[in-house]
Amino acid sequence: MSMSPDSETSTTERRPADAAVTSRRSFVRSAALGAAALGTVAATGVALAGVAGASESMTSSSGGSSATATESSLSVVDSTLLVFLHGISLAAQQALQSASDATYLSNTAMERLREFGRHHRDQAARLAKLLPTEMAATSTTNATLLSQMNAKFAGSGSQNELLNAVAGYEESLSATFIEALGQADHFTVSEAIAGCAPILGQQAASAGADAGQSQSTWMPAFAPTSGALTQSAYPIR
């Protein structure tokens, strides 16, 4: 085990054996989750077969890399979810970038906010990779969230106040991604979301600690899901 920060290094590598069974796994997962996502609680065998058939077109890529859902096979639930998460990630990136220009910030705080912003950008890019090309091209910043974050950050009069606001939004984003895990249809989507959610929790903790929040706020025993952003309140354009 390594002590270096690289021990958390992002990777899409999977064990070859895993890659070999991803397609089969998607059948079982999608059968249950697809039905659930469609609100079909009492799914019939026919419905299950239908969902399973649809999921078969989600293929494993070669070379032991992670399976990806083909563009045409991404369910409406998943594509909508990805566009939503992509949009709010871009909003967070842009808002943090703007906030980092505040003159009252220390260099460390400024760099920290920019780094968090880059993380949101990279997460948005990862999510967009799963979207069909046309959807990825048109998916854009969530205007409602960006406007709200910009206003909140601009209204902050001190570093502490700004970091408190940042921590609050990071916590909301963390809750949003955690909740999204329960909405994802295909496992490639839930895997991508799962890779982002812990980082959002880390950023909430880091900003919360820096802002002097109560430790129980930034280090709860279980990450909160309350405060998750919803598609109805933050509509996709």
Place this chain on the structure above:
Amino acid sequence: MNDFSSDEIRRNLRESAQDQAAALPLFASAVDQLLDPETDATETDKATFLGVPTRRSFILGGSVVAASAIIAACSKKKPGQIPVTAPTPDPTAVSPTTVPGSVANDLALLRTAQSIEALAVFTYQKALDSGLLTTPAIIDAVKLFQSQHQQHAESLNGPVTGAGGKIVTEPNQYLLDAAITKELADLTDEKSVLALARDLENIAAQTYTGASGVLTLPALRVAAMTIGNVEARHITVLNGALGYAPVPLPIMSTAKAIDPKGYVK
């Protein structure tokens, strides 16, 4: 920034101690109650809550689709061909217990997660008993992390028993043998304890990250991440204490997740 001063951490730790003890997460109580074998909830209630078919129909459906997957995998697909699933389940074609992403795999992941939580509790106790920890803030942090891991382990009781499994209270033997025992023996000072803690939290966080991507039930994926997200926060504190950037990367890897050889089935 993120220097986590001793006074600050100690004050905050005291503040939150009671909150932590009382803080049962939504999922723990809800899932625990719902999956309790003695609950009044019917199978349909459980399925409705979880947003999936009833267990029986789920398993049946799983058999259907698993069998179909095998068929599809063995057949040469024409370009653009729409796959067709088998009309009826053939239990002899494939056992759902051998297919990743199955209910059986869920149980293995949940029990493995419990064993990692037990390992964390065990390891932190060894660290506390070692006499190597001298900074009060770090001692308090280790105690907090240990108590949170204990809560995580207990919160998994309901899901494990609800899935027909036996609760795991023993530390994960595979990880003990592969690394932790040696690392514990090699501890020399406070920094080495922090490094071990960071390694352990990375295993935990990355295991939950991986599990959150593949657990079959939506409620379980959410539940797993409410825990994994906190393990990641532990890493952030330990990163700060060791002088690393608190959040160095944009995506949580699963490279250090426990190897399936270490699963507790």
